Amino acid sequence: MSVKYQVIGVSSTPPGTGKAEREVGRSVRSPILRARLRQETVARLQHLIEALEARDLGLSGAEDAERIYDRFVASYGRRPLRDNAGGTMHNSCFWVFATVALLRPPLIVESGTYLGQSSWMMAEASPDSRIVTFDIVRERSRAKDPRVTYRLGDWSDDPEFRELPEGTLMYFDDHISHRRRIEETVARGGTLALLDDDMPGHALYATGAPPVPTRAMMQDPDLPPGTRCEWERNGKVYAYDYTKSDAETGRRHIAWSTPMPDLTPVNLYVPQSPMTLIGLREKMEGG
């Protein structure tokens, strides 16, 4: 039987490169199907909102899921980098945008600017937040935005952030050990962090430089300290020895963690690394 669809037009959008080919220039157009996509995505966002409402994050006056979705679609449509292969793509952009839109933090410190897509999305999500982003590489093709402050170097060396103001959101997308980033944040009085590349120990092969030990590893009750985590990727074999002190750091400093839902089954865009919002504390009660 021959297929029944027809070509009814030609798009001027260039296709994406590499992995981005699977999402750039691909969209649903019929209003009824767009509405269905909206409904499915909003349901996942609603799920996140309900999970976060259980935390003491002051979400009572926050925007509703529909409005956040609609604002995201409008912003993402005019994003500075149409093709951000190698950086934050559609589904991670969505969760970064939604988290920031919900929390409206007075200050956001991002580590891992790359070409500037996620910092731009955060500026769109919460125009009143101050956003400072760090990278150790000066990218020449970075999309710079006046709402964002760009700094070269590691955030932990910046004297301005020796003490983090209350409500600061840290966003780590730099492939540096989650344990190290958690300890640095806690040492500066920070209590909130969004962690990208939060792979479990059994899937560390999913990214080139997993930030071991990840938060997922540090909170995994079935990962015994002393385990050698070994993985293979692109012809190399890697190992990380998970320690008792890694597990203790997780227990001591991570008060709660909320994973971002997976949108891949909804829109079949490029699967993104797991991302988790965490609440931090200096030490456990009674500890």
Ligand SMILES: C[S@@+](CC[C@H](N)C(=O)[O-])C[C@H]1O[C@@H](n2cnc3c(N)ncnc32)[C@H](O)[C@@H]1O
């Ligand atoms: C996956 S990219 C970040 C993607 C980016 N957030 C986006 O919107 O596309 C990781 C970035 O982390 C940067 N990086 C590596 N080590 C770093 C460090 N110590 N501090 C800050 N950035 C670092 C790399 O240079 C790279 O640009």
